[in-house]
Amino acid sequence: MFKRLMERVDRMLGRGVIDEDLYEELEEALLQADTNVNVTHSIIEDVRQAVRNEKITSAEGIKARLQEEIRRRFDQGGDPVLQYGPAAPTVYLFVGVNGVGKTTSIGKLAKRLTSQGHKVVLAAGDTFRAAAIEQLQLWAERSGAEFVGTLPNADPASVLFDAISAAKARGCDYVLADTAGRQHTKANLMLELQKVARVTEKALGRAPDEVLLVLDANTGQNAIRQAEEFTAATGVTGLVLTKLDGTARGGALIGVWERFKIPIKLVGVGEKPEDLRDFDAKSFSEQLFD
Ligand SMILES: Nc1nc2c(ncn2[C@@H]2O[C@H](COP(=O)(O)OP(=O)(O)OP(=O)(O)O)[C@@H](O)[C@H]2O)c(=O)[nH]1
Numbered sequence: 001m002f003k004r005l006m007e008r009v010d011r012m013l014g015r016g017v018i019d020e021d022l023y024e025e026l027e028e029a030l031l032q033a034d035t036n037v038n039v040t041h042s043i044i045e046d047v048r049q050a051v052r053n054e055k056i057t058s059a060e061g062i063k064a065r066l067q068e069e070i071r072r073r074f075d076q077g078g079d080p081v082l083q084y085g086p087a088a089p090t091v092y093l094f095v096g097v098n099g100v101g102k103t104t105s106i107g108k109l110a111k112r113l114t115s116q117g118h119k120v121v122l123a124a125g126d127t128f129r130a131a132a133i134e135q136l137q138l139w140a141e142r143s144g145a146e147f148v149g150t151l152p153n154a155d156p157a158s159v160l161f162d163a164i165s166a167a168k169a170r171g172c173d174y175v176l177a178d179t180a181g182r183q184h185t186k187a188n189l190m191l192e193l194q195k196v197a198r199v200t201e202k203a204l205g206r207a208p209d210e211v212l213l214v215l216d217a218n219t220g221q222n223a224i225r226q227a228e229e230f231t232a233a234t235g236v237t238g239l240v241l242t243k244l245d246g247t248a249r250g251g252a253l254i255g256v257w258e259r260f261k262i263p264i265k266l267v268g269v270g271e272k273p274e275d276l277r278d279f280d281a282k283s284f285s286e287q288l289f290d
């Protein structure tokens with residue numbers, strides 16, 4: 001996702017001089033990759049200091065430092081894994097604004113878990129649109145998961161309650177819960193999500209094992225806003241970053257990690273069931289500089 005940035009850096013560095021113009025261009029390139037202004041400034045500042053302290057004079061040297069500074073900002077201190085619950089079922093709530101890829105990510109994860117031999121229940125907690133329920137049901141069929149849903153406009157919290165009860169009764173390992181990305185107002189949506197989380201906790205005897213905020217890699221700086229809002233409403237334990245197969249720039253993610261320290265757990269790289277990856281900081285940052 002930083003390919004274009006790096007091509008540009010290469011072109012700039014081709015000139016062979018480290019001057020103010022170079023730093024300005026680096027800064028602009030980072031901003032164009034959707035990196036937050038403050039994060040950009042801190043990266044440039046760190047690169048400047050490294051250039052001074054380590055007496056870096058070559059283009060290669062400054063590029064390596066820039067890569068290191070970006071990589072450092074993605075270092076989550078070990079690769080995060082999805083948490084298991086202390087007792088079955090393990091429950092994951094998927095939250096995020098509409099269209100980011102919640103339902104698709106659930107379908108992909110369901111496919112992965114069922115092919116590992118787990119029994120999975122998909123809970124259609126997005127009751128805002130009839131089509132959302134059908135879409136999740138289709139994913140349940142495709143992945144061999146069970147499905148618990150209700151009629152459009154029914155209470156999503158009660159869907160969660162039913163899904164968790166069903167999972168317990170049938171000895172299922174996982175409940176993956178879809179939620180609405182849109183409501184009549186944003187305040188309504190957040191209230192609804194809070195109720196879903198509360199009822200989940202009641203039915204399960206503990207908080208959901210993960211609340212996964214799904215972010216579209218194309219979102220840009222809005223990702224920070226979304227993280228802010230969903231964190232305030234429901235608490236978020238992990239991020240799912242989707243659509244990295246496209247032309248996404250994704251620099252905004254550095255900002256989300258720096259600010260909220262919410263680990264990226266899964267990465268979506270397409271629309272097919274197999275297009276889901278675990279987040280791996282090392283290969284992720286390496287791929288930034290392909
Ligand atoms: N290329 C690509 N497309 C994706 C990916 N994840 C999801 N999509 C597509 O993005 C669109 C929206 O995905 P959904 O899963 O329906 O998104 P959602 O968050 O459930 O949306 P709402 O139900 O409206 O809130 C669909 O066309 C998906 O196929 C991805 O990793 N790569």
Ligand SMILES: [Mg+2]
Pocket residue numbers: 102103104126132178
């Ligand atoms: Mg959906």
